[in-house]
Amino acid sequence: MTLHSTPKPQTAPGPLLQVRGLEKRYGSRIGCTDVSFDLFPGEVMGIVGESGSGKSTLLNCLAGHLTPDCGQVIFDTRTAGPCDTVTMGEPERRMLSRTDWAFVHQNPRDGLRMGVSAGGNVGERLMAVGARHYGNIRDHALDWLSRVEIAAERIDDRPSAFSGGMQQRLQIARNLVTGPRLVFMDEPTGGLDVSVQARLLDLLRGLVRRMGLSAVIVTHDLAVVRLLADRLMVMKDGRVVEAGLTDQVLDDPQHGYTQLLVSSVLQV
Amino acid sequence: MITVSDLSKHFTLHNQGGTVIPVMQDAHLHVAPGECVALIGASGAGKSTLMRMIYGNYLADHGAIVVGGVDVARAAPRDILRLRRETLGYVSQFLRVVPRVATRDVVAEPLLALGVEDAVARARAEDLLARLRIPERLWGLSPTTFSGGEQQRVNIARGFAHTYPALLLDEPTASLDAANRATVLGLIEEAKASGAAILGIFHDEAARHQVCDREVDVTAFTPVAA
Numbered sequence: 001m002t003l004h005s006t007p008k009p010q011t012a013p014g015p016l017l018q019v020r021g022l023e024k025r026y027g028s029r030i031g032c033t034d035v036s037f038d039l040f041p042g043e044v045m046g047i048v049g050e051s052g053s054g055k056s057t058l059l060n061c062l063a064g065h066l067t068p069d070c071g072q073v074i075f076d077t078r079t080a081g082p083c084d085t086v087t088m089g090e091p092e093r094r095m096l097s098r099t100d101w102a103f104v105h106q107n108p109r110d111g112l113r114m115g116v117s118a119g120g121n122v123g124e125r126l127m128a129v130g131a132r133h134y135g136n137i138r139d140h141a142l143d144w145l146s147r148v149e150i151a152a153e154r155i156d157d158r159p160s161a162f163s164g165g166m167q168q169r170l171q172i173a174r175n176l177v178t179g180p181r182l183v184f185m186d187e188p189t190g191g192l193d194v195s196v197q198a199r200l201l202d203l204l205r206g207l208v209r210r211m212g213l214s215a216v217i218v219t220h221d222l223a224v225v226r227l228l229a230d231r232l233m234v235m236k237d238g239r240v241v242e243a244g245l246t247d248q249v250l251d252d253p254q255h256g257y258t259q260l261l262v263s264s265v266l267q268v
Numbered sequence: 269m270i271t272v273s274d275l276s277k278h279f280t281l282h283n284q285g286g287t288v289i290p291v292m293q294d295a296h297l298h299v300a301p302g303e304c305v306a307l308i309g310a311s312g313a314g315k316s317t318l319m320r321m322i323y324g325n326y327l328a329d330h331g332a333i334v335v336g337g338v339d340v341a342r343a344a345p346r347d348i349l350r351l352r353r354e355t356l357g358y359v360s361q362f363l364r365v366v367p368r369v370a371t372r373d374v375v376a377e378p379l380l381a382l383g384v385e386d387a388v389a390r391a392r393a394e395d396l397l398a399r400l401r402i403p404e405r406l407w408g409l410s411p412t413t414f415s416g417g418e419q420q421r422v423n424i425a426r427g428f429a430h431t432y433p434a435l436l437l438d439e440p441t442a443s444l445d446a447a448n449r450a451t452v453l454g455l456i457e458e459a460k461a462s463g464a465a466i467l468g469i470f471h472d473e474a475a476r477h478q479v480c481d482r483e484v485d486v487t488a489f490t491p492v493a494a
Contacts, residue, residue, distance in 0.1 A: 040346055198367035205366060209381065227366050231345045245324060245345045252326040256282030263283070 014076060016041050016182060016214050017062070022071035024054075024061050030238040031057035035071070037233065037243065041181070044208055044215045046229030046246060048222060048261070054238035055218045056186060062216060063103050063184045064093045075100070075182070098128045102175035106187035108167035112159045112174065118145060119155040121174045129178055144173040148203060165196035169203065176207060183215040189224055201227055222265055226250055234258045269434050269465030270299040270322065275331030275341070275489075277321060290491035291317050295331070297467075297484045301433065304456060304466040306476045309486040315469045318486055319436050322467065323358045324348040335434050353381055358436040359427030363411060363419045371397065371414075372407040375425045382430060389429070396425035399451055417443055428455050435459060437468035441475045453479055 015038040024031035032054035039045055047055045060066040062073055064085055073085045078100065085093055097103070105111040112121050122141040123131075131137050142152055148169035150162075159167050168188065175183065188204065189197040205228060208215060217229060225232055225246055232246040234255065242255040253259045275295040281287040292314050299305045307315040320326040321340075322333050328341040336355040338347055352358075357378075365374050372393050373380075379389035397407055400421040406414065411422045424440055440456070441449045449472070456479045459466060470476035476483070 043346060043349075195367075202366045202369050226364075230349055244327075245348055247325050248327060248345075251320070252279075254280075254327065259282050 013041050014082070015039060016043075016076050017216075018072070018074040018082070019062065020072040020074070022058065022061055022068050022073065024057050024066060024068045030054070031066075032061070032235070032238045035240055037240075039182075039214055039216065041214055042208075042212045043231065044213075044217065044229045046225030046232045047216065047218045047235060048220060048225055048232065049235035050220060050261075053235040055235050057238070058235070059184055059186055059216060059218045063101065064097060065103075098125065099178055100181045102178075102180040102183040104168075104171055104175055104183060104185040104188050106190045108159065108164070108171040111171040112167060114160050115158065117156045117158055118150065118162070118170055121159060121170060122177050125174050125177055140177060141173075144177045145170075147207070148173045149199070163196075165192050165200065168192060168196075168200060172200075172203070172207075176211070176213075179211070181214060183213055185215060185217045185219075187219050187221075188217065189221065190219070197224070204228060222250060222262065234261065269301050269336060270297075270467060271332070271334045272297045272318070272322065273332050273334075275318075275321065275333060276329045277317065277326065278329060278491075292321070292489050293491040295486070295489035299434070299465040299467050301463045301465050302460055303482070304460055304468065304480045306480040306483045307467065307469050307486055308476075308483050309490075313490055314486045316438060318489070319358070319438055319467065319469065323352070323356065323436055353378075355432060356434045356436070357427050357430065357432035359424055359438060359440055361420070361423075361438050361442070363423040363426075365411060367412050368410050370408045371402065371411045371422055374411055374422060375429055378426060378430045392429055393425065396428060397422070399455075400425050401448055401451070417445070417448075420444065421448060424452055424455070428459065431459065431462055431464065433464055435464050435466045437466060437470075439469055439471060441470065441472045449475065 017039040020036050022035040023033040035058055047058065049055045057066065061068040068086055074082045075085050076082050085096065116124065119138060119141040122144050123137040126137050126140060142155060145152060145155060150166060150169060159170055162170060189200055192200065201224065207213065219225060229246045232244065232249045233240050234242040234249065236257045242249055242253065242258045249258060250262055253262050273296045275292060277292040278288055278290040295318060307318060309315055317326060321328050322335065324340045331341060333340040335351060338351045340348060372390055375393035375396060376389040379392060394407065402418060402421055411419050414422065420443060440452050444452060453475055456466060
């Protein structure tokens with residue numbers, strides 16, 4: 001560890017995700033509009049705003065769950081380089097969502113198969129990308145269960161027998177087992193007890209750092225983004241009203257709405 | 269290493285009648301490698317504001333803040349993040365951590381973020397914690413339940429874990445006992461000796477005289493027509 005050591009020369013990687021002029025309308029109502037940003041490898045971006053601000057609509061457009069009315073979502077694919085996921089074919093997009101992308105739902109029931117064992121939930125995603133050897137799949141699943149702090153002897157239990165926090169950790173394991181590069185999270189700590197939230201935040205932070213993941217996290221919890229996100233976008237009425245470094249946006253908010261959000265947080 | 273020129277800032281409180289509060293005007297200073305400069309001025313004169321602007325925590329209206337070749341006033345978020353990871357450290361007065369993370373890991377985190385091996389980072393963290401007299405039985409616990417003084421020492425250990433070429437210190441010796449105060453001053457001397465440019469706020473006058481080479485009075489940067 002020497003002082004003034006210049007950082008290792010590395011070819012500057014381009015953005016993993018480039019979003020340009022994204023808009024989604026529900027009839028005449030705006031879901032989100034005029035959203036543009038770049039997300040680089042290893043970056044975690046938070047999106048905050050109140051209910052109805054368009055943050056979930058945006059996330060679902062990014063993840064291919066909703067089709068935007070206009071704009072581009074350009075993802076740097078492993079094989080073909082940057083591709084617009086809005087115009088790519090459905091099979092390619094589905095492949096992306098099984099391999100390079102992951103989506104963590106607020107409600108684990110939306111992201112898990114409740115009738116399949118914990119190990120099966122993790123293994124299923126591996127099999128979807130071609131893993132066939134049962135022993136390997138089970139070992140892989142066990143490894144991931146331990147990474148998300150689920151005891152090995154629970155591998156054959158169904159998620160319906162798990163607590164909310166365990167279900168959420170299982171959902172994360174199921175999502176990350178294929179080594180995605182980009183994780184979308186919709187209120188990942190919503191609905192969990194505060195103590196469970198903290199454990200999950202710690203887990204997510206560790207995984208993001210060790211795996212070099214990029215993530216887009218939608219939440220209304222400013223404390224969560226302060227701890228998890230490098231950058232922050234604030235949404236109101238479907239538009240991004242402010243964006244920047246997370247601590248800068250929270251400590252020196254420029255927009256009246258952000259100032260209101262930040263000043264409305266109750267001090268514990 | 270740290271050069272501030274022509275720096276201005278105001279706050280606009282949109283929800284309080286759009287009140288505009290000018291807080292900084294034509295601020296300028298320079299900190300060379302191996303030098304420790306103290307910011308002085310009465311409470312409210314803008315010392316912490318200036319530190320936060322240098323760290324990129326507060327936006328600048330006008331002017332330049334160049335740290336290690338990066339203009340913080342203009343740089344993209346990810347360039348500021350890299351600067352903070354590699355070059356610019358900040359020891360604030362408050363420890364802000366993910367609950368439940370062990371103290372050892374809180375201190376090692378800046379090194380882990382740089383890709384330093386786990387064992388090396390933890391050894392450095394433990395060395396600093398020992399020097400700052402945090403009992404070993406606490407290393408595996410989260411610092412959120414520690415006393416104010418202990419939390420501050422954990423924060424200092426974390427701030428010194430990586431040998432940043434530029435370092436901002438906000439009251440590093442406040443509320444420390446004599447022995448720990450001496451340890452912190454020793455850490456500052458070591459950082460200077462290895463070439464770090466340090467800018468600090470020290471209300472502790474004796475400490476200031478011991479480690480600082482110069483003083484900059486921020487009162488000169490307080491907008492007059494406020």
